[in-house]
Amino acid sequence: MLRNPCESKEKSLNQQIMNEAFFDKKDYKSLDRVDGRLKVTGAARYSAEYQLPGLVYAVLVESKIAKGTIKSIDSRAAERAPGVLAVISHVNAIKVPGYQTSNQHPSEPPVNGQPLRAFYDNNVYYNGQPIVAVVASTLEKAQFGASLVKIQYEKEQHKTDFDANMDNAVLPAQAKKNPKSPVADYNRGDKNAFVNAPVKIDAEYVLPTEVHNPMELQAITAYWEADDRLTLYDKVQGTQPTQQHFAKEWNLPPENVKVIATFVGGAFGNGLHNWPHETAAIIAAKQVKKPVKLVLTREQMFTMVGYRPYTWQKIQMGATKDGKLVAINHESVGQTSSYEEFTESTLQQTRMMYASPNVNTRYRILKLDVSTPIWMRGPGEATGAFALESAMDEMAFSLGMDPIEFRLMNYTDSDPDKQLPWSTKYLKECYDAGKEKIGWDKRKMQPGSVRSGEWLVGYGMGTGTFGANRGAAAVRAQLDADGNLLMQCAITDIGPGTGTAMVQIASNTTGISTDKIIFQLGNSQFPKAGNQGGSSTVNSVGPAVQAACNALKEQLKTMIASKGGSNAAFASAKKEDIVFVNGQVQIAGNDSAKVDIRTLFKQNNIQKMETTQESRPDENRNKYSMYAFSMHFAEVHVHPLTGQVCVKKVVCCGDAGTIISPKTAANQMIGGATGGIGMALTESAVIDHRFGRYVTKDFAEYHVPVHADVPHIEVFFVNKPDTLADPVGSKGLGEIAIIGVAPAIANAIFNATGKRIRELPITPDKLI
Amino acid sequence: MIQFQYVRTSTPKAAVDAVSKTQNARFIAGGTNLVDLMKRNIMTPEKLVDINNIPLKGIEQQGNKIVIGALALNSQVADSKLVQEKLPLLSQSLNAGASAQIRNMATVGGNMMQRTRCNYFYDTAMPCNKREPGLGCGALEGFNRMHAIFGTSEKCIAVHPSDMCIALVALDATVVAAGPKGERRIPFAEFHRLPGDTPEKDNNLMENELITAIEIPDNAFTRNVHYLKIRDRASYAFAVISVAAALHIENNTIKDARLAMGGVSHKPWRLSEAEKALIGKPASEKTFRNAAEIAMQGAKAYKHNAFKLKLGPNTIVQALKNAAEPV
Known part of the structure; x- marks a missing residue:
């Protein structure tokens, strides 16, 4: 008898899958992470690991009330404690120039509103807000000093309870200003079509607050190299956005602010905003005139660097009896802070995923006395997909249709929202491949029909989509006489393996073997890049790598052709035909046209050849609708008496254009599916509303999935290029890896038990 | 963390003497719970008496009972052939607890001495009678999903967190303790307490007493x-x-x-x-x-x-x- 399917599961085959399953159709072969060795040996340096001379340590003391003002701060004992150099608060903090000059934060804000200003005044906006920094010669001394600080408050009535305050939800200011804003009310077709639909679903869905909780804690080492020159080793997702932010905040020329984030130990979105703890470290470094390191505690990760907002949704879905969608009304209310209006694309996919002639969406925010949320992997789409894909499953069940059949019935070959053709869409291919891999034929329409011993077995699926975003990026490429290629870009790598993918693109473009290519990143002084976020890195930086490599080829071609003789053939050669083999430049298919790079450089009296190329989105963006798609299937086993859930198998299929780096791409999908299991089954940050304070704020109480929760995850890619989206043909996949996973699991649980759980996470108590 | 003294001892008597000398002293073995509590300023002992060098790691049959030393590691007990054969329930319960890494550090005595994992006990900004008598119980009207349904009081509704102890109470174990007045035996069911009016007390160990062993009588519960x-x-x-x-x-x-x-x-x-x-x-x-x-x-x-x-x-x-x- 199967006692617990999770305990008896076979050892994970994920590694094997990663090594074997990827069809290297033509272009890209599996490459180990170029920085893997550095990471596993500890040689990779993260933001908290720069031991600068004279380094001192800062520890933050947080507010213990949710709203009010600070009456007094007694820092005497802390100041007298051994090793303490400064106790900094709004009482004695130096003036931050950017705080004084603008009401709106000076840099281009990722979120509308007034970001929280560290040590600015005596207002308390939420429980867990940084109030004081204690700076000391060692971490332990700073921690001890922090324990001695006594803060008196004038409390005010706070509001943190979403459910109790939902009537106060409002239209975001940006939608009030601009009716075309993505969060403005949307209507397509007949506004009231739902009312008369033959078959209807009307349901509410709740997603609790989830916290990114990457393994690496948020860390910054701030160093004023001179009064007007600032260096930050900062755990962020964008070095140049951070550089811009702090240049403006400190009224410095951007070139005077250097931001280093060579390695980032996961972020999932919490590094897309600059937060008060960063300014706190910079203030502290200025005040003690030493480099200051500040690392948040795990508990502080819940209140200082954003989270996925608690979100209520309602879907009304109407269909004909034979399964054609008639209408979808989708409403969402997401929580935000009292001082910033965070919004996300919770409702976007409802507008474009299915061929419903009539669609209404309505997005609202609820301002509470909490910290500001920020995008968390698969941001709003993952939240929206839970509701939309659950509702699709509910409707399919009401219609007595197979959920895939129902989706195919409402498949759309062009974007009904933008009314543009897709650049590419291979979702049908995903359905087909996934169905077979999960064993969809074993699924029975009637819940509770399949058993394995005492356990109920269910199968479910969920679709995901995310914009194939692309921004401007530039890459510097440098070729030396030995045929080594060095490239640089300011982009970060928060874990997906950006360096690895870029090395592969460069190798593919030039023919230079991957071991002779280095891609340096994570430094604001390198050529232009935005944040690593929104699945846009390969699509943005990849084309710049390609452009830089091609520019090098052009330079070489010109240089070679100028010598005349047999080299004249190079003048008319196409750049695609120029290849590098063993330190030689060749024209493919022409054995006589070969030039040794070293000799060439010597003849021309140069050490190396360099170029910097920028790549930008093109006009195709206005002619086509560009999305990546994903399909997730789950098999779950549920114990009917105890409500235990075991996710037995997950199959993910990604339509993400060309797969540049098969191993790291698979890694992304497996990580996303794991995050989706957390969304579905375990993760929830709970506030005790009497205090407005989190009660589940460490890894013992906030449950991320552990290995025993994560089954065999099978990953497939369609691997067909989308060259309309960008020249490398990629559509991005970090986000689609998680979008659709939670509903796939929730739908599988329904199929197993007949219980439709619309509030995540689905813990055992909800299933008994 | 607040500063503290640290001493090592190698006999139960020396340990008891060392702990008796200071008002607010604690024994430390694996430290898997106490160190966490000290980092969060929930427990602030002035002195730690390290007992890891005391030879109390044995697991053996003595007459009609199995005796497990208080410093036997959770993993060592769970993997012991004798325990697996004669006390499989105990082995199962240990393997259900914590993680492999923690089971490799945590001892049997320490497992019994674990404090509750109540969210309110763990947050010094929240009220908790167990942490600070008189502050009130945060869980009573708060987020009490994990909390008790039996033997609660208005002062405390926290639960005992151990898995091992659930098996031990079922198996009629006896706790052996050494104190300033010598050795005594406590039936396992009487070792831990209900909260009553004194939730700050988790168990009936007397001041400065040291758990030295657990005795489990032979039984027929092997299959x-x-x-x-x-x-x-x-x-x-x-x-x-x-x-x-x-x-x-x-x-x-x-x-x-x-x-x-x-x-x-x-x-x-x-x-x-x-x-x-x-x-x-x-x-x-x-x-x-x-x-x-x-x-x-x-x-x-x-x-x-x-x-x-x-x-x-x-x-x-x-x-x-x-x-x-x-x-």
Whole structure:
């Protein structure tokens, strides 16, 4: 008898899958992470690991009330404690120039509103807000000093309870200003079509607050190299956005602010905003005139660097009896802070995923006395997909249709929202491949029909989509006489393996073997890049790598052709035909046209050849609708008496254009599916509303999935290029890896038990 | 962390002497709980007396009982051939707890001395009578999903977090303690306390007493046993509900039975009345369901843990079923 399917599961085959399953159709072969060795040996340096001379340590003391003002701060004992150099608060903090000059934060804000200003005044906006920094010669001394600080408050009535305050939800200011804003009310077709639909679903869905909780804690080492020159080793997702932010905040020329984030130990979105703890470290470094390191505690990760907002949704879905969608009304209310209006694309996919002639969406925010949320992997789409894909499953069940059949019935070959053709869409291919891999034929329409011993077995699926975003990026490429290629870009790598993918693109473009290519990143002084976020890195930086490599080829071609003789053939050669083999430049298919790079450089009296190329989105963006798609299937086993859930198998299929780096791409999908299991089954940050304070704020109480929760995850890619989206043909996949996973699991649980759980996470108590 | 003294000792007597000399001193073994509590300023001992060098790691048969030294590691006990053969319930319960890394550090004595994992106890910004008597119980009207349903008081509704102790109370273990006045034995069921008016006291160990060993009498529960732990993820989470079930079945009749629950009370919760209802009956789902209903008599739920009134008996039934039909 199967006692617990999770305990008896076979050892994970994920590694094997990663090594074997990827069809290297033509272009890209599996490459180990170029920085893997550095990471596993500890040689990779993260933001908290720069031991600068004279380094001192800062520890933050947080507010213990949710709203009010600070009456007094007694820092005497802390100041007298051994090793303490400064106790900094709004009482004695130096003036931050950017705080004084603008009401709106000076840099281009990722979120509308007034970001929280560290040590600015005596207002308390939420429980867990940084109030004081204690700076000391060692971490332990700073921690001890922090324990001695006594803060008196004038409390005010706070509001943190979403459910109790939902009537106060409002239209975001940006939608009030601009009716075309993505969060403005949307209507397509007949506004009231739902009312008369033959078959209807009307349901509410709740997603609790989830916290990114990457393994690496948020860390910054701030160093004023001179009064007007600032260096930050900062755990962020964008070095140049951070550089811009702090240049403006400190009224410095951007070139005077250097931001280093060579390695980032996961972020999932919490590094897309600059937060008060960063300014706190910079203030502290200025005040003690030493480099200051500040690392948040795990508990502080819940209140200082954003989270996925608690979100209520309602879907009304109407269909004909034979399964054609008639209408979808989708409403969402997401929580935000009292001082910033965070919004996300919770409702976007409802507008474009299915061929419903009539669609209404309505997005609202609820301002509470909490910290500001920020995008968390698969941001709003993952939240929206839970509701939309659950509702699709509910409707399919009401219609007595197979959920895939129902989706195919409402498949759309062009974007009904933008009314543009897709650049590419291979979702049908995903359905087909996934169905077979999960064993969809074993699924029975009637819940509770399949058993394995005492356990109920269910199968479910969920679709995901995310914009194939692309921004401007530039890459510097440098070729030396030995045929080594060095490239640089300011982009970060928060874990997906950006360096690895870029090395592969460069190798593919030039023919230079991957071991002779280095891609340096994570430094604001390198050529232009935005944040690593929104699945846009390969699509943005990849084309710049390609452009830089091609520019090098052009330079070489010109240089070679100028010598005349047999080299004249190079003048008319196409750049695609120029290849590098063993330190030689060749024209493919022409054995006589070969030039040794070293000799060439010597003849021309140069050490190396360099170029910097920028790549930008093109006009195709206005002619086509560009999305990546994903399909997730789950098999779950549920114990009917105890409500235990075991996710037995997950199959993910990604339509993400060309797969540049098969191993790291698979890694992304497996990580996303794991995050989706957390969304579905375990993760929830709970506030005790009497205090407005989190009660589940460490890894013992906030449950991320552990290995025993994560089954065999099978990953497939369609691997067909989308060259309309960008020249490398990629559509991005970090986000689609998680979008659709939670509903796939929730739908599988329904199929197993007949219980439709619309509030995540689905813990055992909800299933008994 | 607040500064403290640290001394090492190598005999129980030296340890007891060392701890007796300072007002606010604590023994430290694996430190898997105490160090966390000190980092969060929840416990602030002035002195730590390290007992790891005391030779108390043995696991052996002595006459008609098995004696386990207080410093035996959780993993060592779980993997012991003797324990697996004669006390499989104990081995199962240990492997259900914590993580492999923690089980490699944590000792049997330390496991018994674990403090509750109540969210309010762990946050010094929240009220908690156990941490600071008189502050009030934050959980009573708060987020009490994980909290007790048996033996609560207005002062405290926290639960005891150990898995191992649930098996030990079922197996009629005895605690051996050395103190300033010599050695004494405490029945396991009387070791931990209910909160009453003094929730700050987790157990009945006297001041400066040191646990030196656990004694478990020989029993017939070598085959039909099961420790079933329901939790919010598959591993490395405290029990929402756990059940230790041990049956002695002959000819499909239950000759003897032991039943205890975790995640429901301030102490490991032995279900003696339910055991009586099992004895002499056929090992059937009907018998188990009846015992489970008896077991739940007197349970009282709070705002967020009412599901335990249903999950509790279901888990008892399932644990008994699993025990009756071992894999």
